[in-house]
Each structure stands twice: as structure tokens, then as C-alpha cells.
Amino acid sequence: MDFKSFKETIENASSIIIISHVNPDGDTLGSMCALYGIIKDNFNKIPDMVYNGIIPEIYNFLPAIKQAKKTSEIQNKNYDLAIAIDIAAKDRTGDSFPIFENAKIKMNIDHHKTNNGYGDVNFVNGDACCAGEVLFDIAQQLGLVINKETATGLYTAFLTDTGCFRYENTCAQTLQKSAKLIEYGANPSEISRYCYESKPRNMVLLHAHCMVNAKFENNNKIAYVLITNKDMEKFHAKNDYTEGIVEELRRMSTTEVSFVLKEVDENTTKASLRSKTIDVSNIAGIFGGGGHTFAAGCTIRKPVDIACNKLLEEIQKVLN
Numbered sequence: 001m002d003f004k005s006f007k008e009t010i011e012n013a014s015s016i017i018i019i020s021h022v023n024p025d026g027d028t029l030g031s032m033c034a035l036y037g038i039i040k041d042n043f044n045k046i047p048d049m050v051y052n053g054i055i056p057e058i059y060n061f062l063p064a065i066k067q068a069k070k071t072s073e074i075q076n077k078n079y080d081l082a083i084a085i086d087i088a089a090k091d092r093t094g095d096s097f098p099i100f101e102n103a104k105i106k107m108n109i110d111h112h113k114t115n116n117g118y119g120d121v122n123f124v125n126g127d128a129c130c131a132g133e134v135l136f137d138i139a140q141q142l143g144l145v146i147n148k149e150t151a152t153g154l155y156t157a158f159l160t161d162t163g164c165f166r167y168e169n170t171c172a173q174t175l176q177k178s179a180k181l182i183e184y185g186a187n188p189s190e191i192s193r194y195c196y197e198s199k200p201r202n203m204v205l206l207h208a209h210c211m212v213n214a215k216f217e218n219n220n221k222i223a224y225v226l227i228t229n230k231d232m233e234k235f236h237a238k239n240d241y242t243e244g245i246v247e248e249l250r251r252m253s254t255t256e257v258s259f260v261l262k263e264v265d266e267n268t269t270k271a272s273l274r275s276k277t278i279d280v281s282n283i284a285g286i287f288g289g290g291g292h293t294f295a296a297g298c299t300i301r302k303p304v305d306i307a308c309n310k311l312l313e314e315i316q317k318v319l320n
């Protein structure tokens, strides 16, 4: 890929905003902070950063994350340049969609295979393990400075989107590039501690509750749990506390597909799907969602129990 237009586009913009995706994760937030650092250190400009919903507490360690604002706090609505990072499709910008649409130039930096190149300038590599890797490649090819803070953001993206270098998107280059980031100052044990051993107590207790109440189908090949608003209240849970439950269900040797259904309101249910074998992005696609082969999500406009039956039906069609 040719990254020269990255440089030109940044140089030509006098106002820049970086947009992370709804329900932000370690890749979108780590990459956003890294891009902030890259633009600040190499182009002498201070971009704005915007997020949707809540930033999971574990990511408060990210350098520069405190500069990020909620969509409602953004005054300027007409940026020269808006950069979507780790955003598979435009609607994943959530509340920030108007900011993205109003910008004169739209840049799209991503690694989702389903990304259709919706920007004016697109850096999309479906083989990259995370959006942070695409950004790393841009910086390396253009000879841009990666300081300790930027390396910390990028390393967080690599670590979290590969599930601690365990998923199928982990390859030799993933580790080589991560090693480079350590040379640039990222501290692997410290970042792992923040990402994996700094969870709010009630989040861990909610996870335990979900494990105890998990259900199984197809000879335990399907493992799933329904989370109602009542469950959330019981644990004073913030929205992001459900992160990671679907992966815990996949951990069992018998699991081929796991999913978590979360009640949003009486007619809306959010589904997260994980798999070891079948393509769950297709199944999410049936309900208007998408994602990766082994990790996908969708919103189903049905009450949680009906959504559950519909989703089970679709998974069983593929498994049987």
C-alpha cells in the first residue's frame, strides 16, 4: 500500500478530528491515542479526539486519552479532516457520524475485511491484526517518529485485538512489530496489567454470574447467556462490563460458538458472537451486523428471548 497521501492529507488540513468506534475497545482507543501522538510529534498539529459511549476504565492509562471528548462536547462541526480509526462501516461512528460526514476530507484507517472503503482516503488492510498495525505500517513507511506514548497506544491495539497474541490474526509480523514497539518504549507487562488485571470488582462478579447462568445447546457446542437490564442493575454494571463474557464462554473445550445477548430495551437486543469453527460474521450479517470470521456482532430488533431463539436457529442451521 502507498501511504504518501497520508502525509499530504495531514499536512493540508488545519483542523483534524480522530473518531473512534461505538463501544470503544483497546484497538480503536489505543490507535486513536497513537495517531494523536503521530500527528502531534511529526506534523506539529494538535488533533481533536472523540469517542462514543463510555471509555472502559481499564483504558484510562492510555497517554492522551484524557484529551478525548464526547461527541456532545465537540464545538467545531466542520473539520478539514476527519479520520475514522478501526471503524468497519460508517454507522459504527455512532453519535459522531455527523462530524465525520461534515468533514471536508474523510480518512479511513482500518483492518476489517468487510470495510468498503467509505473514505476519500482509505488505508484498509484486511490482513492486519488491528487498526494499530495499519497505523504502524504508515508510520514506518513514512519514517515518522513513534515515541513512548505512541508506542504504548499501538502496543495496546496489538495486544487486545489479538487476545494477547492468541488469535488466528497473530503471525510472525505481529510479534516483530510488537517487539519494535517495545523498543520504542512500550512496557508489555505494565500494559497487560492495565488491560487484564485492572477490572472493576463488579465487572468480575457480573462475569461470574453469567458463567453460572450460561446455557448450552447442541451437545454443548453452543454456549450462551442472556443479560437483562435487571442483571446489570444488580451489579451496578456500566455498559462495558459485559466485555469479555463471550470470550469466556468460548474458552470451554466443548464450545464451537458462543454468544451473549444483552437487553437494550424491551424491543432491542445486542448480540456478540464468537466462534472457533464457523463464520459468525455471516450470521451477524443476517441481522444487519458484521465483523470478523470468528468475532462478530449485531443488534436484533426483538425482545431478548425472541432474539435468542432466532439467533440459535441461524447458528444451528450452520452447525447441523
Ligand SMILES: [Mn+2]
Residues within 6 Å of the ligand: 027, 028, 086, 111, 130, 131, 161
Ligand atoms: Mn480492531
